[in-house]
Each structure stands twice: as C-alpha cells, then as structure tokens.
Amino acid sequence: MKKLIRNSVILCLLFVSISFNFVRATFDEGVAAYDDKEYVLSVEKFKEVIAETPNDVAAYYNLGLAQMADENFGEALWAFEKVLKFNPNDGEALENSGLCFAELEQMEEWEPATGSFLANVYSLSSNAWSILSISLSVLLFLVVILFKKLHSLSVKRLLFICGVFLTLFVVASVLAAYGSKKYSQETNFAIITQKEIPTFSEAGTTTQMNLSEGTRVEVLDKDSAEYIRVQTYPGDEHLVKFEDLAFI
Amino acid sequence: MLNKALTILLTVVAGFSFGQGERVELIISPTNAGVGELLTITVKSTVQGEFDIDNLPASFVHGYEMMSGMESEMDYNTGTLTTYFYISQTGAIGKAGTYTIGPAYVNAGNRTFASNSVTVSIGNAALMNSSGVTASQLSDPAFGIIQTNKTSIYEGEPLLILAKVYAQFDPTHLDGYQPYSMNGVVDMHPIGSSNRINKTEERFKGMNLYAFEYDKNIIFPIGTGNFRINSYSMNLHQGMKGFMLTSSGATIEVKPLPGNQPADFIGAVGSFDIEMSIDEDEIDQGDVFKLTLVVSGSGNLQNILEPTPILPKGFLIYGDPIVEEQISYSTQGAIGEISYEYNIQVNKFGDLTLPATTISYFNIEQEEYVTVSTEEFEIKVTKNADFVVHEIDDANAENGTELIPTAELRRSQLAENNATLFGTPPFWLGVGTPLLSAFLFILFLKRREKSEEEIVVKQAVRSRHNEFSEHYAELKVLLLSSDDNAFYSKAEATLKKAFEKEMKISDDRILNRQEIIAFLESSNHTSLLEQVTDFLNKCEQFRFGFGANGSVKQELFAQLESILKSLKG
Numbered sequence: 001m002k003k004l005i006r007n008s009v010i011l012c013l014l015f016v017s018i019s020f021n022f023v024r025a026t027f028d029e030g031v032a033a034y035d036d037k038e039y040v041l042s043v044e045k046f047k048e049v050i051a052e053t054p055n056d057v058a059a060y061y062n063l064g065l066a067q068m069a070d071e072n073f074g075e076a077l078w079a080f081e082k083v084l085k086f087n088p089n090d091g092e093a094l095e096n097s098g099l100c101f102a103e104l105e106q107m108e109e110w111e112p113a114t115g116s117f118l119a120n121v122y123s124l125s126s127n128a129w130s131i132l133s134i135s136l137s138v139l140l141f142l143v144v145i146l147f148k149k150l151h152s153l154s155v156k157r158l159l160f161i162c163g164v165f166l167t168l169f170v171v172a173s174v175l176a177a178y179g180s181k182k183y184s185q186e187t188n189f190a191i192i193t194q195k196e197i198p199t200f201s202e203a204g205t206t207t208q209m210n211l212s213e214g215t216r217v218e219v220l221d222k223d224s225a226e227y228i229r230v231q232t233y234p235g236d237e238h239l240v241k242f243e244d245l246a247f248i
Numbered sequence: 249m250l251n252k253a254l255t256i257l258l259t260v261v262a263g264f265s266f267g268q269g270e271r272v273e274l275i276i277s278p279t280n281a282g283v284g285e286l287l288t289i290t291v292k293s294t295v296q297g298e299f300d301i302d303n304l305p306a307s308f309v310h311g312y313e314m315m316s317g318m319e320s321e322m323d324y325n326t327g328t329l330t331t332y333f334y335i336s337q338t339g340a341i342g343k344a345g346t347y348t349i350g351p352a353y354v355n356a357g358n359r360t361f362a363s364n365s366v367t368v369s370i371g372n373a374a375l376m377n378s379s380g381v382t383a384s385q386l387s388d389p390a391f392g393i394i395q396t397n398k399t400s401i402y403e404g405e406p407l408l409i410l411a412k413v414y415a416q417f418d419p420t421h422l423d424g425y426q427p428y429s430m431n432g433v434v435d436m437h438p439i440g441s442s443n444r445i446n447k448t449e450e451r452f453k454g455m456n457l458y459a460f461e462y463d464k465n466i467i468f469p470i471g472t473g474n475f476r477i478n479s480y481s482m483n484l485h486q487g488m489k490g491f492m493l494t495s496s497g498a499t500i501e502v503k504p505l506p507g508n509q510p511a512d513f514i515g516a517v518g519s520f521d522i523e524m525s526i527d528e529d530e531i532d533q534g535d536v537f538k539l540t541l542v543v544s545g546s547g548n549l550q551n552i553l554e555p556t557p558i559l560p561k562g563f564l565i566y567g568d569p570i571v572e573e574q575i576s577y578s579t580q581g582a583i584g585e586i587s588y589e590y591n592i593q594v595n596k597f598g599d600l601t602l603p604a605t606t607i608s609y610f611n612i613e614q615e616e617y618v619t620v621s622t623e624e625f626e627i628k629v630t631k632n633a634d635f636v637v638h639e640i641d642d643a644n645a646e647n648g649t650e651l652i653p654t655a656e657l658r659r660s661q662l663a664e665n666n667a668t669l670f671g672t673p674p675f676w677l678g679v680g681t682p683l684l685s686a687f688l689f690i691l692f693l694k695r696r697e698k699s700e701e702e703i704v705v706k707q708a709v710r711s712r713h714n715e716f717s718e719h720y721a722e723l724k725v726l727l728l729s730s731d732d733n734a735f736y737s738k739a740e741a742t743l744k745k746a747f748e749k750e751m752k753i754s755d756d757r758i759l760n761r762q763e764i765i766a767f768l769e770s771s772n773h774t775s776l777l778e779q780v781t782d783f784l785n786k787c788e789q790f791r792f793g794f795g796a797n798g799s800v801k802q803e804l805f806a807q808l809e810s811i812l813k814s815l816k817g
Binding site for chain 2: 023024027031034049053055056057058059061062065086087092125126127129130131133134137138140141144145148170174177178180181184185195196201205206208210
C-alpha cells in the first residue's frame with residue numbers, strides 16, 4: 001500500500017514537471033517566433049500557453065503584442081484587457097490598449113474599464129487584502145490590550161486614535177478583499193474582436209445597428225443560451241450572439 | 249400670361265429701408281420634387297416694387313395659395329434692422345426634368361434689381377397603388393382608399409402614402425378628418441402644405457367620379473415585416489349636405505436588407521454620393537486643417553450614419569465633426585445633403601496622400617449594395633522643428649514602419665489563481681478571532697473592575713458593622729457606669745454607626761443629623777424619623793446634664809434598641 005502511494009506521488013510530480021516544462025517550451029517558442037517576426041505562429045504559441053495556464057499574465061501580454069504586430073487590433077485589445085484584469089494598473093497594457101483602440105476607433109479615446117481609484121484597489125489581489133485584513137485585526141487586538149493595560153493618559157489617547165483608525169482600516173481592507181475577488185472572478189466585460197457583429201432586436205431579427213471591432217461591452221444578462229444582452233458606452237443596450245463576444 | 253399671373257403689385261405702406269443695400273432673393277422649396285407636387289416660390293427683396301420671375305417652365309401650374317407682405321430681420325451682430333418685402337406663390341410643374349427658374353426681378357421706379365436663379369429637379373410622378381374597394385363602398389355616394397407608391401419596400405426605403413377620395417357628387421369641403429394610422433414606429437413627413445380639395449374627374453371601375461388627394465406623406469417604416477395602414481375617415485360635404493366615409497386599409501411589406509452589408513455601409517437606402525474637400529493642401533506639421541465630407545442624395549438621408557473618414561497614420565481627428573443638414577422631403581424621400589466637417593491634425597511631414605473615403609448604400613433599383621468614394625487628395629506638410637511628435641508618429645515618419653513602443657516581451661509570470669482566501673473559514677477566523685478577543689478582553693476587564701468596586705463596598709460595610717458592634721458593646725458597659733456624659737455621646741455615636749452601616753457608607757466620614765434625616769425621609773423608614781430626632785435631641789440634652797439620671801439612661805438605651813430593631817426590620 002505504501003509503495004502504491006509513493007509511486008502515485010512520484011508519477012504525479014513527474015507529470016506536473018513534464019507539463020510545466022512543456023508550457024515553458026511553448027512560451028519560449030512564442031517568444032522566438034515573435035523575434036523572427038512570425039507573428040501568426042507566435043499568436044498560436046501564446047494561445048497554447050494560455051490554454052494550459054490561464055493565469056499566465058505575461059502570455060496574455062505577449063499575445064497582445066503579437067496580435068498587434070499582426071494588425072489584429074481587436075484580438076490584441078482583448079489580450080491587453082485580460083492583462084488589465086489581472087493588474088488594472090499595468091502601464092504598458094494600458095498604453096498598448098490605447099494604441100490598439102486608436103487603430104480601430106479613431107473617433108474616440110480609449111478609457112480603461114476600471115477607474116483609477118478602483119484600479120489601485122484591485123492592483124492588490126484579494127489574498128493580499130485578506131492577509132492585510134487579518135494582520136490589521138491582530139494589530140487592533142494588541143492596541144486594545146495596551147490601551148487597557150497602560151495608565152499613561154497621553155499613551156492611552158494615542159492608542160485610542162490608533163484603534164479607531166485600525167478599525168476603519170480593517171473594514172476597508174475586508175471590503176477591498178471582497179471587491180478584488182469579485183473583480184477578478186466575475187466576467188463583466190467583453191470585447192468585439194471581429195470587424196463587425198450584428199445586433200438583434202429579438203432572437204433571429206437583426207437591427208441596422210452593428211457593433212464594430214474593439215468595442216467594449218458590459219455583459220448584462222443572458223436572454224438565452226445563444227443570445228446575450230450587453231451595454232455599450234454610454235448606456236445603449238443591445239442583444240448580440242454569445243459566440244460573437246470575447247469575454248474578459 | 250403666366251408671368252402676368254405671377255406679377256403682383258405691392259402697394260404696402262411707406263418704405264423705410266434707409267441704410268440697407270438692395271437685395272433680391274429667389275427661394276424655391278423643395279428643389280427636388282415629383283410631377284404635380286406642390287412647390288413654394290418666394291421672392292424676398294429689400295426694395296419695394298413690382299415683382300417678376302423669369303424662366304418659369306411652361307408646364308408650371310399656379311396653385312391657389314399666394315401671400316405677400318413685409319417683415320423685418322435684426323442682425324444681432326451689427327444691430328442692423330433689415331426690412332424685406334416678399335411675395336410667395338405655390339404651384340406645381342407638370343413635366344419631369346431639370347429646370348432653372350429665375351432670376352426674379354424687382355422694378356422700383358426706373359431701376360430693376362435681379363435675384364439669383366434656382367435649379368429644380370422634377371422627377372416622374374409616382375405610380376400609385378390603391379387599396380381595395382368593396383362593392384358596398386362603390387355603391388356609397390363617396391368612398392376613400394389609401395394609395396401608396398409601392399406595396400413592398402426595403403427597410404429604410406421611403407414610402408409615399410396619401411388618402412384618395414372618390415365621390416359621386418361634386419364635393420365642396422370636408423371636416424372631421426381622422427387621418428390614417430400605422431402600427432409600429434414610423435418616421436413621417438408631410439408632402440405639400442395644402443390640404444385644399446383639388447378635385448378632378450376620374451373614371452374608376454367604370455364609373456365617372458369626382459376625385460381628390462388628401463394628406464400626402466412620405467414615411468419611413470422602422471422594422472421589417474407586414475406593415476398595416478389603418479383606414480381614415482372624414483365628413484365630405486356638398487354644400488350643407490354631408491356624407492361620412494371611412495376608407496379601406498392597406499398592408500405594406502417591409503423587407504429586410506440583404507445580409508452581406510459592406511463594412512462602410514452607413515444605413516443609407518436610395519441613391520447617394522459622397523464628396524470630400526479640404527480647406528488647405530499646404531500646411532505645417534502639427535497644424536490642423538478642415539476636412540469636409542458631404543453625403544448627398546435621396547432616400548432615407550435623414551437616418552444615415554456618420555461616414556468614417558479614412559485617414560493615414562499620423563492624422564488625428566480632434567473632437568466631434570460639425571454636422572450640417574440640408575434636407576427636404578418629396579415623393580422621392582429625404583433629399584439634400586449632410587456635411588461633416590472634421591478638424592484634423594497632421595503629425596507627419598512630407599508629401600502625403602489623403603486616401604479616398606468610401607461609403608456604401610443600398611440601391612433600391614439595383615437591389616444591391618453600391619459603394620461610392622471620394623477623390624484622393626495630396627497634402628504637402630512642411631516639417632516643423634518645434635512640433636513635439638509622439639514617439640510612434642515620429643518613428644513612422646522616419647522608418648515608414650509601424651513601431652510598438654512597448655514591444656518588449658515579458659517572461660512568464662503567473663498570477664494568483666482564483667482560489668482566494670477571502671470568504672473562507674480561515675479568513676473569517678483570522679479577522680474575527682482578534683476582534684472577538686479584544687471585545688471579550690474589554691468585557692472581562694469591565695467585569696473585574698466592577699467586582700473590585702463591590703469588594704471595596706462590602707469591606708467598608710463590614711468595617712462599619714464591626715465599628716457599630718464595638719460601639720454597642722461599649723455603650724452597654726457605659727450604661728452601668730457613672731460616666732453619663734460618655735454614655736450619651738456613645739449612644740449618639742452608636743446610632744450614627746448603625747445608620748452608616750445601613751447606608752453602606754464606604755469612606756471614613758461621620759454622618760451628621762441632616763444626612764440621617766434625609767436618608768429616613770427618602771427611604772421607607774419615615775416612621776422612625778420622629779424617634780430618631782427625639783433620640784438625638786435627648787442625647788444632646790442629657791450630655792450637658794439637663795435632667796439626666798439612671799432611669800433616663802435605661803430608657804434611652806431601650807429607645808436605641810427599638811430604633812435599631814426597626815432599622816433591621
């Protein structure tokens with residue numbers, strides 16, 4: 001029995017090691033293809049990496065660059081938006097998103113989906129905020145003990161102020177942890193990566209309005225398995241086909 | 249004859265046209281119309297005199313409506329008040345073609361002033377389809393039908409619709425008109441302003457009838473499918489006699505446009521063209537020039553989308569375009585032009601080509617999408633050393649290739665996976681435990697402080713009890729001794745100790761008479777008040793030897809015991 005468990009563990013470790021090395025090799029092939037200006041191949045390789053490790057931020061970023069070089073600006077925009085999903089403050093991704101958008105929509109200026117305040121909040125992961133919440137909570141406990149134990153009035157006053165602020169920080173960091181988790185796990189937006197997609201007034205009936213490449217839409221709710229209701233800036237609602245959207 | 253009919257002498261009140269230049273203007277609306285469609289011809293002049301219009305087509309038929317008068321316009325920039333004399337006449341042209349009408353002349357004294365000329369396009373009269381008529385309607389003195397120029401149209405295509413009335417009698421007037429209505433959303437525009445009965449004699453289904461058209465509109469149905477036009481009704485009169493008629497309805501099929509729409513399709517259905525112009529072809533790098541796109545034609549012009557100018561790299565559009573519309577509605581739909589003026593900054597330099605901009609529209613006659621384009625333009629852009637070029641544009645200008653400024657590939661970097669600590673039991677335990685502990689700690693301390701206070705009080709009460717016991721024992725001894733003064737003092741002190749014990753006095757102070765009285769008044773021992781006061785008075789009195797003897801001491805001791813008993817009870 002022990003032998004069986006030991007062999008299983010060894011096999012698992014071996015499998016993980018092989019698959020990790022395979023992904024690494026594919027990533028390197030994507031980089032090499034990009035350097036050789038073989039952008040289509042580079043795109044393929046980075047897509048393979050993403051399929052294996054969907055949380056590889058660099059793979060998304062590199063995919064965006066390869067798509068951009070191949071002049072697939074809608075696809076590139078989607079890849080950079082994915083990078084921003086992991087880190088809304090990624091300066092390079094922000095800049096490249098703006099460039100892609102300018103290539104697609106010369107009439108408008110690209111705006112990130114998340115405002116600067118929330119971008120700063122979400123740039124820390126939910127785990128980081130959670131750990132900070134726990135740390136602040138422990139610190140608050142220590143402050144309370146000291147406040148009760150010490151007799152110096154000036155120190156007590158200082159500890160009281162610290163306690164009030166720590167309480168606020170604990171609440172704020174718990175809310176930030178919640179927001180960051182929600183932001184990273186929920187699919188709120190999608191990008192149009194095709195040249196144009198039709199919109200529908202109801203299932204099967206198209207309207208004259210088409211959504212063009214690079215348009216970011218907010219996902220509202222699903223009408224059916226085939227159609228989905230989305231909202232474009234500044235608030236127009238449309239019914240589009242599920243398959244026409246690249247979700248972020 | 250026609251000129252004479254149109255020539256009108258204006259003998260309006262005295263002219264006050266000082267300080268204004270002589271201007272004569274000829275206005276015709278609409279400039280695109282169908283045969284028989286009503287036009288309005290207006291001549292405006294700053295000079296008072298006889299009006300005359302040249303080159304009216306031979307097929308021009310004068311309408312019934314004619315107006316003349318005077319109006320004043322204020323130029324708010326200069327503060328100049330201009331007075332115009334005008335004459336306005338309706339009419340229709342009976343033959344298709346393009347006509348140049350004008351100039352109009354104003355003869356004032358010995359001088360003649362000429363206006364501009366206006367070109368008018370007259371299309372063939374639309375062939376109308378009639379809604380069905382029942383045998384019952386035909387037997388009525390009058391009946392109405394709905395006429396449309398088509399029974400099947402494409403989405404966005406204009407549809408001409410009117411009410412046609414046939415009567416066996418010669419109608420003089422009508423009232424109570426309830427217009428036809430349509431299901432769904434429509435964009436409707438009236439054609440012609442006159443709702444006068446222009447009756448003709450027509451042969452309809454073998455009957456000679458009086459007929460007239462009424463309430464003519466051009467509509468643009470929104471959506472696709474069968475489109476129902478509901479009936480209209482009116483009260484048609486011949487003199488005092490009237491007949492109420494309700495027309496039949498009509499159904500129009502609105503077909504969707506073919507699905508293979510080009511990328512530059514602007515939603516236009518009809519016949520359109522696009523022109524482009526720029527205000528400068530030699531500019532400095534970084535300067536802004538104006539590019540104007542003009543979409544003209546007929547169809548659903550009022551509903552088209554903005555065309556997208558095709559610009560090379562280094563050309564940036566600033567702001568939204570200035571849009572100007574000149575649209576009139578005729579039997580052919582919305583006719584005219586829409587201009588879009590863009591402000592464009594050029595970041596590159598050299599001899600640059602502004603490529604042609606294209607638009608696509610759906611041509612109804614060909615039943616296919618047609619693409620039209622503008623001309624290309626050459627722009628000479630002089631290098632401006634002071635102009636700070638954006639990194640990308642600068643590189644483009646030098647190398648002629650695209651440059652991605654942040655094209656450095658990244659090394660593999662894994663983000664945290666979706667398994668987050670937030671919301672898990674360890675998280676709530678981690679946050680909650682210290683907070684709960686702090687709360688419990690505060691509670692514990694509070695409780696401990698309270699119990700300490702209680703202990704102090706209990707100790708004080710016990711101490712008072714002991715003191716009282718000592719005083720009481722000493723009093724008993726003094727009762728038997730001859731030291732009366734000491735007895736009375738101790739008796740008073742013993743009573744006070746009893747009250748200190750009862751009142752749970754924790755500090756070392758000694759109660760005075762007022763405090764004891766106040767305690768008795770506030771507590772349930774009000775019956776003791778008299779006894780206690782009497783006891784204290786006696787103690788004070790006998791302490792100084794007034795009437796004290798052995799029996800008094802016994803009596804006083806008994807009184808004290810009685811009070812103590814009552815206090816305990």
